[in-house]
Amino acid sequence: MRASQKDFENAMNQVKLLKKDPGNEVKLKLYALYKQATEGPCNVPKPGVLDFINKAKWDAWHALGSLPKETSRQNYVDLVSSLSASSESSGQVTPAADRKQPGSDALVVTSQDGITTITLNRPDKKNALTPQMYHDIMLALEAASKDDSAIAVLTGNGDYYCSGNDLTNFTDIPPGEVEDRARSGAVLLRDFVDCFIDFPKPLVAVVNGPAVGISVTLLGLFDIVYATDRATFHTPFSHLGQSPEGCSSYTFPKMMGPSKVIFGNLKTKCNVISIPKATEMLVFGKKLTAREACTQGLVTEVFPDSTFQKEVWVRLKAYSKLPPNAMRISKQVIRNREKEKLHAINAEESSILQERWLSDECMNAIVNFLSKKAKL
Numbered sequence: 565m566r567a568s569q570k571d572f573e574n575a576m577n578q579v580k581l582l583k584k585d586p587g588n589e590v591k592l593k594l595y596a597l598y599k600q601a602t603e604g605p606c607n608v609p610k611p612g613v614l615d616f617i618n619k620a621k622w623d624a625w626h627a628l629g630s631l632p633k634e635t636s637r638q639n640y641v642d643l644v645s646s647l648s649a650s651s652e653s654s655g656q657v658t659p660a661a662d663r664k665q666p667g668s669d670a671l672v673v674t675s676q677d678g679i680t681t682i683t684l685n686r687p688d689k690k691n692a693l694t695p696q697m698y699h700d701i702m703l704a705l706e707a708a709s710k711d712d713s714a715i716a717v718l719t720g721n722g723d724y725y726c727s728g729n730d731l732t733n734f735t736d737i738p739p740g741e742v743e744d745r746a747r748s749g750a751v752l753l754r755d756f757v758d759c760f761i762d763f764p765k766p767l768v769a770v771v772n773g774p775a776v777g778i779s780v781t782l783l784g785l786f787d788i789v790y791a792t793d794r795a796t797f798h799t800p801f802s803h804l805g806q807s808p809e810g811c812s813s814y815t816f817p818k819m820m821g822p823s824k825v826i827f828g829n830l831k832t833k834c835n836v837i838s839i840p841k842a843t844e845m846l847v848f849g850k851k852l853t854a855r856e857a858c859t860q861g862l863v864t865e866v867f868p869d870s871t872f873q874k875e876v877w878v879r880l881k882a883y884s885k886l887p888p889n890a891m892r893i894s895k896q897v898i899r900n901r902e903k904e905k906l907h908a909i910n911a912e913e914s915s916i917l918q919e920r921w922l923s924d925e926c927m928n929a930i931v932n933f934l935s936k937k938a939k940l
């Protein structure tokens with residue numbers, strides 16, 4: 565049943581009666597849904613980067629894309645009613661707890677047992693990332709950094725962890741807007757990766773299946789990476805006419821070590837082979853198995869697929885009971901001295917990628933994928 569105008573007005577009044585502050589993430593969602601329900605898609609200019617509050621509000625509204633007014637009204641009413649119910653039953657509102665985020669079914673955020681879990685939920689598209697998902701993940705991380713969970717987890721629903729950037733993001737661009745789109749894509753990428761660099765609590769990737777592109781490169785910014793033995797790790801940037809992101813141009817060589825020199829068999833007089841593993845992945849697009857990725861330091865531990873979920877969640881529940889402040893501070897000690905460098909690398913990679921997106925090599929690769937001529 566669709567929410568009526570009366571239901572919508574009641575919900576607006578109910579918001580004022582909430583006993584507990586629902587937190588910034590939920591307030592932004594409410595704001596965005598209210599604007600979308602009353603004014604339709606975001607049609608105002610984007611505020612400047614230093615206008616943090618209005619930019620966050622604009623981002624939240626803009627992320628709703630062309631969501632119809634009636635659906636936005638319904639989502640607003642549903643969200644308020646879930647907030648009212650939880651603030652009455654437990655006296656506590658957990659951001660996005662155990663429910664799909666309104667406006668986007670493609671991301672599910674739950675909070676339980678001290679763990680906030682962000683699940684990519686587009687299994688039919690191998691969890692490829694749309695612009696809305698990038699925005700929702702940023703909002704979810706922002707909320708998770710402030711909620712009372714001890715750790716945060718990113719995982720995927722279905723047989724894939726994530727197939728990287730949704731390549732249809734490059735379609736339907738009106739002529740004359742290609743450069744603008746590349747520019748805004750680079751800003752989105754930079755903001756997105758910045759959220760991972762700055763995330764203050766232990767961040768865990770539960771890699772439930774193959775991972776491609778940005779979902780692989782980001783792993784260098786996680787604190788733990790658990791993978792099923794079915795997972796593979798693939799960064800086919802050259803094949804796509806693109807270049808590395810997610811700070812991988814720095815984190816991968818650092819974790820995988822310098823060139824590994826392998827001497828050929830003396831009898832057959834092979835030449836010396838000396839290609840750093842990171843280069844083999846990021847330049848030549850070599851796909852690693854989970855065990856290879858573990859040997860290279862990208863994955864913390866590999867589990868048999870049959871027991872993966874059980875073993876990983878038992879482990880994570882135990883970790884989430886450790887003193888949260890101690891974990892947060894230890895992470896800071898480990899990571900903080902690298903932060904400034906990582907932000908600079910992220911900015912540089914994003915701007916190089918902005919150029920690559922405009923190249924013939926990249927455009928041809930996207931056309932080939934979309935016309936089903938090429939698959940990885």
Ligand SMILES: CCCC/C=C/CC(=O)SCCNC(=O)CCNC(=O)[C@H](O)C(C)(C)COP(=O)(O)OP(=O)(O)OC[C@H]1O[C@@H](n2cnc3c(N)ncnc32)[C@H](O)[C@@H]1OP(=O)(O)O
Nearest residue numbers: 688689690692727728729730731732749753777778939940
């Ligand atoms: C603004 C930030 C930008 C950040 C930039 C990041 C760079 C990257 O992430 S580069 C990596 C981009 N990803 C890819 O190139 C992967 C492309 N996908 C594939 O090669 C294959 O789909 C697969 C190997 C992942 C899976 O092959 P499989 O045969 O098992 O399944 P499919 O039938 O191909 O897939 C099912 C369904 O999903 C669609 N799909 C999968 N991945 C993507 C994707 N990345 N973008 C768009 N669509 C994707 C695929 O087209 C199928 O759709 P249909 O059922 O409608 O045909």
